[in-house]
Amino acid sequence: MIEILPIGGMNEVGRNMTAIGFDGEYIVVDMGIRLDSIIGFDDVDIGRMSRAELINLQAIPDDTDFRGNKVKAILLSHGHLDHIGAVGKLATSYNAPIYGTPYTIRILKKLLREEHFPTPSQHLIRAVLPKATLRFDNVRVEFIPVTHSILHTVAIAIHHENETVLVASDFKLDEHPLLGPLTDTEGLCRLRKDNNCLIALVGSVRADEPGTTPSEAEVRDMLKKVMEESADSGGLLYISTFSSHMARLKSIVDLSYELGRTPVMVGRSLKNYCSAATELGLVEFPRELEIYGRPNTAKKVMKRIENRRQDYVIICTGHQGEPTSVLTRIADGKLPPRVRKGDHVIFSSSVIPSPINQANRAELEAKLEVQGAEIHRDVHASGHARREDIKKFLKMVAPDVVVPCHGTPEKLHAMATIAAELGYTKNTIHLLKNGTAIHVGG
Ligand SMILES: [Zn+2]
DSSP states (O other): OEEEEEEESBTBSSOOEEEEEETTEEEEEOOOOOGGGTTTSTTOOGGGSOHHHHHHTTSSOOOTTTTTSEEEEEEOOOSOHHHHTTHHHHGGGTOOOEEEOHHHHHHHHHHHHHOOSOOOOGGGEEEOOTTOEEEETTEEEEEEEOBOSSTTOEEEEEEETTEEEEEEOSOBOOSOOSSSOOOOHHHHHHHHHTOSEEEEEEEOTTTTSOSOOOOHHHHHHHHHHHHHHHHTTOSOEEEEEOTTOHHHHHHHHHHHHHTTOEEEEEOHHHHHHHHHHHHTTSOOOOTTOEEESSGGGGHHHHHHHHTOGGGEEEEESOTTOOTTSHHHHHHTTSSSSOOOTTOEEEEESOOOSSHHHHHHHHHHHHHHHHTTOEEEOOOOOOSSOOHHHHHHHHHHHOOSEEEEESBOHHHHHHHHHHHHHTTOOTTTBOOOOTTOOEEEOO
């Protein structure tokens, strides 16, 4: 008998945390934050906020009732904050080893260094390669590579006797991801063969969108077209995307050189994620690429760009209109260069739909447009599977039981509808709530 206890991530996007129980002992998958719960507070410093404050704000999973249970291990599926951002606040309660792929662990360690509270001991944090198998007494765990918008993402299969739980929260089925391996379909198909009972938790973030999610190769083509057309004006090109999205950043850097322009990256998070990926040999940027973590150190080069705007592409933070981002500071005139007519701003991202993000982005765009810049939006594809991809995934994995996870109520229902179309019934589709467990299997 397996117990599945969602602690966060059900009926919401963010703060993912799930406990999988065997005979009263648990494996925990992910400990994330929910950014839209705290983004409305000015100058919020998550590192300085207490666990209780953050639980009250619903910014991190509420594990109050779960604490005290024996946890064999904490497993992290990938390095996005909605999957690892609460480790510093919650993991110390469990004294359990923390496992993730090397890129995930590298990012986690950087994050923990920035926090001001006691964090898990370094010796408890361990990096294992994608495709690794781990053993915790009678439980075996597999890290199965999947494509997503950050490198080294895995689906996690937890085996106990003849029963398996697959946690596949964030993934897409990208056949041309440009960087990193394809989704390990063989590894996923093998789960079916080896089991009497297979339970799959499947991420629902884009389950309500029709069709398939475009590949990174398609986004590169879209970017190439927009960048070429924009460069014709002879103005400066500003591009902003997710700082952790190495495949996208690599496309932007390569395309800049193809246009005969010099890319310059500016922003703390860009520097953090890029240096973690290059240190691990996961991405190769040209040696001459300039990356500035602190905008002040970039002032000199930004002044140089001011008078040679036709020669540069500035890759910077600010795609959600964040008030302290580099792009917002440029738009406010706090950082050179000045925005002028003929400049183009390309958002290689979508706006994460929360009222604050939407308001911030609208304000930033208005400031840029008033100064003469032309805006290009949504030159982007999501890292999450859409409806047809999810169907393909469910047919491939063929679980006995489907548990929609990571999504608002509408999205969880959209996933349940897809499963129902494939023949699953109310006995084999489980819509769960945070804090409420189900028991499955023999
Ligand atoms: Zn993710």
